Amino acid sequence: MRKVYLLSAIIFYFILTLNAFAQGRIIWKSEGNSYYTTEAGEIVMYTLPKLTKSVIVSKENLSIKEAGKPLSVRSFAFSPDERQVLIYTNTKKVWRVDSRGDYWLYNRNSNQLKQLGKSKPASSLMFAKFSPDGTKVAYVSEYNLYVEDIASGTTQQLTTTGNRKLINGTFDWAYEEEFFCRDGFRWSPDSKKIAFWEINADGTKDYLMINNTDSIYPSVVPVEYPVAGEPPSLYRIGVADINGKKITWMQIPDDPVLRTYVPRMEWADNEKELIIQHLNRKQNHSQLMLCNANTGIVKTIYDEKDDAWIDILPLWDADYALGGWDWLNGGKEFLWASEKDGWRHLYRVSRDGIGEKLITNGNYDVMDISEIDEKNGYVYFSASPDNATQKYLYRTRLDGTGNAERVSPLTQEGTHDYNLSPGAKFARHNFSNYYTKPVDEWVSMPDHKGIDGKNVVDEAIAAADKKNSNISFFKITTSEGVEMDAWMVKPANFDPQKKYPVVFYVYTEPWGQNVVDRYGASNNFLYKGDMQQDGYIYISIDNRGTPVPKGRAWRKSIYRKIGIVNIRDQALAAKEILKWPYIDSSRVGVWGWSGGGSATLNLMFQYPDIYKTGIAIAPVGNQLTYDNIYQERYMGLPQENKEDFIKGSPITYAANLKGDLLYIHGTGDDNVHYNNADMLFNELIKHNKQFQMMSYPNRTHSISEGEGTWEHLSTLYTKYLREHCPPGPKDSSQPTKGF
Numbered sequence: 001m002r003k004v005y006l007l008s009a010i011i012f013y014f015i016l017t018l019n020a021f022a023q024g025r026i027i028w029k030s031e032g033n034s035y036y037t038t039e040a041g042e043i044v045m046y047t048l049p050k051l052t053k054s055v056i057v058s059k060e061n062l063s064i065k066e067a068g069k070p071l072s073v074r075s076f077a078f079s080p081d082e083r084q085v086l087i088y089t090n091t092k093k094v095w096r097v098d099s100r101g102d103y104w105l106y107n108r109n110s111n112q113l114k115q116l117g118k119s120k121p122a123s124s125l126m127f128a129k130f131s132p133d134g135t136k137v138a139y140v141s142e143y144n145l146y147v148e149d150i151a152s153g154t155t156q157q158l159t160t161t162g163n164r165k166l167i168n169g170t171f172d173w174a175y176e177e178e179f180f181c182r183d184g185f186r187w188s189p190d191s192k193k194i195a196f197w198e199i200n201a202d203g204t205k206d207y208l209m210i211n212n213t214d215s216i217y218p219s220v221v222p223v224e225y226p227v228a229g230e231p232p233s234l235y236r237i238g239v240a241d242i243n244g245k246k247i248t249w250m251q252i253p254d255d256p257v258l259r260t261y262v263p264r265m266e267w268a269d270n271e272k273e274l275i276i277q278h279l280n281r282k283q284n285h286s287q288l289m290l291c292n293a294n295t296g297i298v299k300t301i302y303d304e305k306d307d308a309w310i311d312i313l314p315l316w317d318a319d320y321a322l323g324g325w326d327w328l329n330g331g332k333e334f335l336w337a338s339e340k341d342g343w344r345h346l347y348r349v350s351r352d353g354i355g356e357k358l359i360t361n362g363n364y365d366v367m368d369i370s371e372i373d374e375k376n377g378y379v380y381f382s383a384s385p386d387n388a389t390q391k392y393l394y395r396t397r398l399d400g401t402g403n404a405e406r407v408s409p410l411t412q413e414g415t416h417d418y419n420l421s422p423g424a425k426f427a428r429h430n431f432s433n434y435y436t437k438p439v440d441e442w443v444s445m446p447d448h449k450g451i452d453g454k455n456v457v458d459e460a461i462a463a464a465d466k467k468n469s470n471i472s473f474f475k476i477t478t479s480e481g482v483e484m485d486a487w488m489v490k491p492a493n494f495d496p497q498k499k500y501p502v503v504f505y506v507y508t509e510p511w512g513q514n515v516v517d518r519y520g521a522s523n524n525f526l527y528k529g530d531m532q533q534d535g536y537i538y539i540s541i542d543n544r545g546t547p548v549p550k551g552r553a554w555r556k557s558i559y560r561k562i563g564i565v566n567i568r569d570q571a572l573a574a575k576e577i578l579k580w581p582y583i584d585s586s587r588v589g590v591w592g593w594s595g596g597g598s599a600t601l602n603l604m605f606q607y608p609d610i611y612k613t614g615i616a617i618a619p620v621g622n623q624l625t626y627d628n629i630y631q632e633r634y635m636g637l638p639q640e641n642k643e644d645f646i647k648g649s650p651i652t653y654a655a656n657l658k659g660d661l662l663y664i665h666g667t668g669d670d671n672v673h674y675n676n677a678d679m680l681f682n683e684l685i686k687h688n689k690q691f692q693m694m695s696y697p698n699r700t701h702s703i704s705e706g707e708g709t710w711e712h713l714s715t716l717y718t719k720y721l722r723e724h725c726p727p728g729p730k731d732s733s734q735p736t737k738g739f
Contacts, residue, residue: 025037025075026419026428027076027077027078028421028422029045029422030422031422031423032421032422032423032424032425032426033047033048033049033421033425033426034046034047034048035048035421036056036076036078038073038075038076040059041059041062041070041072041073042055042056042057042058042059042062042073043055043056043057043073043076043085044056048421048425048426048442048451049426049442049444049451049452050451051442051451051452056085056108057076057085057087057106057108061106061111061113062087062104062106062113064113071087071089071104071113072089072090073087073088073089074088074089074091074098074101075088076088077129077130078130079130079134080130080132080133080134081134082108083107083108083109083134084105084106084107084108084130084134084150085105085106085108086103086104086105086116086128086129086130086137087103087104087105087106087113088101088102088103088128089101089102089103089104090102090122090123091123092123094126094176094182095173095176095177095670096176096177097182099126099127099170099182099183100123100124100125100126101123101125101126102115102117102122102123102125103115103116103117103125103128103137103139104116105137105150114153116128116137116139116148117139117141117146117148117155119155120141120142121141121142124141124142125139125140125141126139126140126141126169126170126183127139127140127169127170127182127183127184127185129187130187131147131187131191132187132188132189132190132191133190133191134150135149135150135151135191136148136149136150136191136242137150138185138187138194140168140169140170140184140185142162143162143163143164143166143167143168143169143170144157144158144159144160144161144162144168144169145157145158145159145162145168145169145185145194145196145240146158147194147242156242156245158194158196158240158242158245158247159196159198159240159247161198164201164224165200165201165202165204165224166198166199166200166201166202167184167197167198167199167200167201168184168196168197168198169184169185169196169197170182170183170184170197170199171184171197171199172199172201172204172224172233173223173224173225173627173670174224174225174226174232174233174627174628174629175199175233175263175629177627177629177630177671178627178629178630178633179261179263179312179314179629180314180318180321181197181263182321183322183323184196184197184199185197186265186266186267186323187267188239188267188271188293189267189269189270189271190271192241192242192243192271193239193240193241193242193271193293194239194240194242195237195238195239195240195265195267195274195293196237196238196239196240197235197236197237197262197265198235198236198237198238199233199234199235200233200234200235200236201224201233201234203231203233203234204224204225204226204230204232204233205224205225205226205227205230206222206223206224206225207222207223207225207670207673208220208221208222209221209222209223209667209668209669209670209673209674210667211668211698212667212697212698213697213698214698221668223670225627225670225673226627226628227624227625227626227627227628227631228623228624228625228626228627228628228631228632228635228637228638228645229624229628229637229638229639229642230628231257231258231259231281231628232259232261232281232628232629234254234259235261235262236249236250236252237249237250237252237262237265237274237276237291238250239274239293239294239296248293248294248295248296249296250274250276250291250296250298251291251296251297251298252276252278252289252291252298253278253298255280255281258280258281258637259281260278260279260280260281261278261279261280261281261283261629262276262277262278262279263277263279263312264276264277264312264313264320264325265277266323266324266325267293268290268325268331268351269325269327269330269331270331271293272292272293272294273290273291273292273293274290274291274293275288275289275290275291275325275334276288276289276291277289277312278300279310279312281632281637282309282632282633282636282637283309283310283629283632283633284305284306284307284308284309284310285303285304285305285306285310286303286304286305286310287300287302287303287304288300288301288302288303288336288353289301300353301351301352301353302336302349302353303353304338304340306339306340306556307556307559308556308559309556309559309633309634310339311339313337315547316337316344316366316367316368316547317337317368317369318368319368319369326369326372328348328372328374328398329374331351332350332351333348333349333350333351333355334348334349334351335347335348335349335359335369335372335379336348336349337366339552341358342551342552342553343362343363343364343365343551343552344365344366344367344549344552345358345359345360345361345366346358346359346360346366346369346379346381347359348398348399348400357399357400358400359379359396359397359398359399359400360379360381360396360404361396361400361403361404362385362403362404363385363551364383364384364385364404364549365383365549365550365551366381366382366383367381367382367383367384367391367549368381368382369381370382370393370418370420371420371421371422371423371424372398373423373424374398375423376423376424377397377398377399378395378396378397378398378424378446379395379396379398380393380394380395380407380418380420380424380445381393381394381395381396382394382416382417382418383404383549384549387413387517388485388515388542388548388549388550389473389485389487389515389516389517389548390413390414390415390433390516390517391415391416391417391516392406392407392408392416393406393407393408393416393418394406394407394408395407395424395446407445407446407448408448409448409457409458411458411461412431412457412458412461413433413517414431414432414433414434414436414517414518415431415432415433415516415517415518416429416430416431417429417430417431418430420445421445424445424446425444425445426442426443426444426445426451427442427443427445428440428441428442429441429442429443429448429457431457431460432518432519432520433461433517433518433519434469434471434473434487434517434518434519434521434522435464435465435466435469435471435519436460436461436464436519437460437464437519438519439456439457439460440456441454441456441457470489470490470491470492470494470532471487471488471489471522472487472488472490473485473486473487473515473517474486474487474488476541476573476576476577477576478569478572478573478575478576479572479575479576480568480572482543482544482569482572484541484542484543484544484569484573485515485541485542485548486515486539486540486541486542486573487515487521487522487539487540488537488538488539489522489531489532489536489537489538489539490532490537491531491532491533491534491535491536491537491729492530492532492533492535494582495582495729496581496582497582497732498582498729498730498731498732499581499582499583499584499729499730499731499732500535500536500537500582500583500584500587500728500729500730501535501536501537501584501587501588501589501725501726501727501728502536502537502538502539502577502578502583502584502587502588502589503524503531503536503537503538503539503589503590503591503721503725504539504540504541504570504574504588504589504590504591504603504611505524505538505539505540505590505591505592505596506540506541506570506590506591506592506596506599506600506603507546507592507594507595507596507599508543508545508546508566508567508569508570508592508595508596508599509545509546509558509562509566509595509598509599509634510545510546510547510555510558510562510634511547511595512546512547512595512596513542513546513547513548514540514541514542514546515540515541515542515548522538522540524538526591526713526714526717526718527714527717527718527721528714528715528717528718529718531727534722534727534728535727535728535729536727537582537583539577541569541570541573543565543566543569543570543573544557544558544565544566544569545557545558545561545562545565545566545569546566558634559634559635559636560634560635560636560641560644561644561648562623562634562635562648563598563602563623563647563648563649563650564647564648566599567599567602567603567606567607570599570603571603571606571607571610574588574607574610574611575610578610581732582732584730586612587612587613587725587726588610588611588612588613588725589611589612589613589614589615589721589724589725590603590604590611590613590614590615591614591615591616591617591717591721592616592617592619593617593618594617594618594619594620594671594672594701595619595620596617596619597616597617597618597619597620597664597672598616598619598620598621598650600614600615600616600619601614601616601619601621601650601654601661601680602648602650602653604616604657604659604661605650605653605654605655605656605657606653606656608656608657608658608659609658611659612658612659612660612724612725613659613660613661613720613721613724613725614659614660614661614662615661615662615664615717615720615721616661616662616663616664617664617665617703618664618665618666618669618671618672618701618703619650619663619665619672619676620649620650620672620676621649621650621651621654621676621677621679621680622649622650622651622676622679622680623635623645623646623648623649624638624642624645624646624649625672625673625675625676625679626672631645635648650680651679651680651683654680654683654684654687654689655683655686655687655689657684657687657689657691660691660692660720660724660725661691661692662691662692662693662694662716662717662720662724663677663680663681663691663692663693663694664693664694664695664696664703664713664716664717665677665693665694665695665696666695666696666697666698666699666700666701666702666703667695667696667697667698667699668697668698668699668700668705669699669700669701670700670701671700671701672701674695677693677695681693692720694716696709696713
C-alpha cells in the first residue's frame with residue numbers, strides 16, 4: 001500500500017499494532033482483570049480496578065554480566081503457565097518494522113536468564129514463540145525454521161532450503177507490505193506440529209536499487225518485487241512434524257498462469273486441520289478452505305465473490321495481522337466479515353460453511369472488532385453510523401438479535417479507541433477530537449465508568465477551548481452531486497474580506513482517510529513554522545474510494561479508476577471552494593506523500609488551471625511500476641485492462657504541467673521505486689516542462705534515515721511552498737490571476 005510512514009496517526013496505529021514486539025504494549029491475563037506491560041526497563045503487572053502494581057521481571061533479573069547492563073526489553077511473551085518469559089531485544093528492521101532480533105528466556109522459578117539461538121548470527125531470530133505446552137520455542141533464522149527444546153537446549157532445524165529467494169516461516173516484500181504477513185508459522189494446539197508458509201520468489205524479478213554512498217564503488221541492492229502484470233511469488237503451506245521431521249504439503253489449488261494468494265492461515269481450533277483464506281489473482285474471489293494436516297487434502301467451505309475486490313481482514317482490523325481466528329461455540333462456528341449486503345458486517349458462519357447468520361444489522365460499517373465476549377453473548381466493535389469522520393464503540397448480540405447499542409458516551413463526540421480485556425470487563429480508553437488533546441483512562445465495561453470514579457475524558461473536553469479552534473469540519477458537494485467530508489484550518493486573525501492562499505493536503509487512494517475528528521489530524525507535519533500564523537488556509541477532503549465508513553459503494557467506486565475518479569472528485573471540490581470570496585485562486589497549492597504524491601501529480605497535470613503549486617513526495621508516476629498485490633487489487637490486471645493503468649497514471653498527463661512543481665524521492669525507496677522519478681522526468685523534459693526535484697540518497701519511502709534528513713526535508717518543503725505559494729492575506733480589491 002502506498003502510505004506515508006511519517007507522523008500520520010493512521011499509519012502510526014498500523015505500524016504499532018502490526019509489530020508484535022511493540023514497546024509498552026498491554027498483554028492481558030486471561031481472567032481479564034490484570035495485564036502485563038513494560039515500564040522503566042522492567043516487566044510489570046497491574047491489577048484492576050485499583051491498578052495495583054507488581055514487578056514481575058526486574059532490571060536485576062535482566063542483567064547480563066558480559067554486557068554490564070540489563071537487557072533492553074523491546075517486547076516479551078509468557079509461556080502458557082506464565083513461569084517463563086521470552087524477552088525480545090537487540091532488534092533490527094526488516095522493511096517496515098524491527099522483526100529481527102535476539103531472544104532471551106527468563107525462568108521465574110530459577111531466576112535464570114539464557115539466550116536462545118545462541119549459535120545463530122546476532123539479531124537474526126524472528127517471531128520466536130512458545131509451544132502451547134511450554135516446553136519448546138520455535139523461531140525463524142536466515143529463512144529457515146527451528147525448534148529449540150527449553151530443558152536441554154538442543155535445536156532442531158525443520159527446514160534446510162532457506163535463502164533470499166526460498167523463504168520459510170516468513171515472507172517476501174509484497175506479502176509483507178500488502179497482506180501484513182510477517183510471522184509465517186503457527187504451532188499446533190498439541191505442540192507436535194508447526195504449520196508454515198514457504199514463499200518461492202525464485203521466479204520473481206528483482207528491483208535493483210543502487211547504493212551510491214556507502215562505498216567508493218556503488219553497490220546493487222536487489223529486492224524481489226513483482227510489479228503489476230507480473231505473477232506473484234509461488235507459495236506452499238507445509239505442516240512439519242517436529243519429531244519425525246516430516247513435512248506434509250497442503251494440496252491448495254493454484255492457477256498455473258495467473259497464480260493465487262494465501263494471506264491467512266491458522267489451525268482450525270484443533271490439531272488435525274488448518275483453515276486458510278485463498279484468493280485469486282484479482283483478489284475478488286475469496287475461498288475459505290479446511291486443510292487436513294495429516295493428508296494435505298483441502299476442501300472449500302465458504303465462497304465469496306465481489307465485482308471489485310475483497311478486503312482481507314487486516315485491511316480493516318489490524319489485530320488480525322498478528323494472526324488468530326475468531327472461533328465460536330467450541331469451534332463449531334467462526335466470525336467472519338463481508339460487504340456483500342453493501343455494508344461491512346459481521347456474520348456467524350458454521351464450520352462447514354453451510355450455516356450463516358448476520359450479526360450486525362443496519363446501514364453502518366463495522367470499522368474493527370474490539371472484543372468477543374462469548375460468555376455474555378456480545379461482540380464489541382467500532383462504528384460511526386452518523387459521522388464518517390468519527391469512531392465509537394458499539395456492541396451487539398452474538399446471536400444476531402436486537403440492534404447495536406452504543407457504549408461510548410453520547411457526550412463524547414470524536415474518535416474513540418479501546419483495548420478491551422478478555423470478557424470485556426475493563427478497557428483502556430483513548431479519546432481525542434479536533435479541539436481536545438489525546439487523553440486516556442481506565443473504564444469498567446459495559447457501563448463505561450472510570451475505575452477511579454473520575455470522568456477523565458469529560459473533564460478534558462470541558463477544559464478544551466473549542467471556541468479558539470481555527471479548525472472546522474464541513475461537507476462539500478461537487479457539480480456532479482458527490483458530497484464529501486473535509487476539514488479546514490483558517491489563518492489566525494482571519495478576515496473574510498481578504499483573500500488567502502489555500503493549500504490542499506491529499507491522499508485520495510483506498511489506503512488513507514485524512515478527514516478524521518482526531519486531535520492533530522489537520523497539522524502539517526512537514527511545515528517548518530505555523531501555517532495559521534503565516535496566513536494559509538489548509539484543507540483536506542476525502543473523495544470517493546477512500547476507506548471511510550460510508551458503505552461498499554463509496555469505497556469501491558474507485559475500482560479500475562484510481563487516478564480518475566479520485567482526482568476528479570478532488571478537482572471539482574476545489575472548484576467549489578475557489579468560489580468562496582476569501583480564496584485567492586492565484587495561490588492554490590497541493591501536496592501529498594506516496595499515494596498523495598501521485599494525486600498531487602495528477603491534479604497538477606490533469607487540472608493545471610486550478611492547482612498552481614504542487615509538492616509531490618515519493619509518488620507513483622506510472623502505475624505499471626507498483627507491486628501487483630496493491631495495484632491489481634484496485635485496478636485489475638494489465639493483461640486485461642492496461643488502458644486503465646495508463647489513464648490513471650500521472651505520467652500520461654505530464655505534458656499539461658503549467659504550475660510550479662517540486663518532486664521529492666528517496667533513491668533507496670523499496671516501496672515506490674526511484675525509477676518512477678526518472679520515467680516522469682523524461683516525460684517532463686520531452687515537453688520542456690520546467691520543475692524542481694530533490695533526491696535523498698539511499699533514503700527509503702519514509703525519507704527518515706540519516707543525520708539531518710528530516711530537518712533538510714522540512715526546510716526544503718517550507719521554503720518552496722512559501723516562495724511559490726506565498727502566505728498571508730491580500731486585499732480583496734487586488735487583482736488575482738488564475739481560476
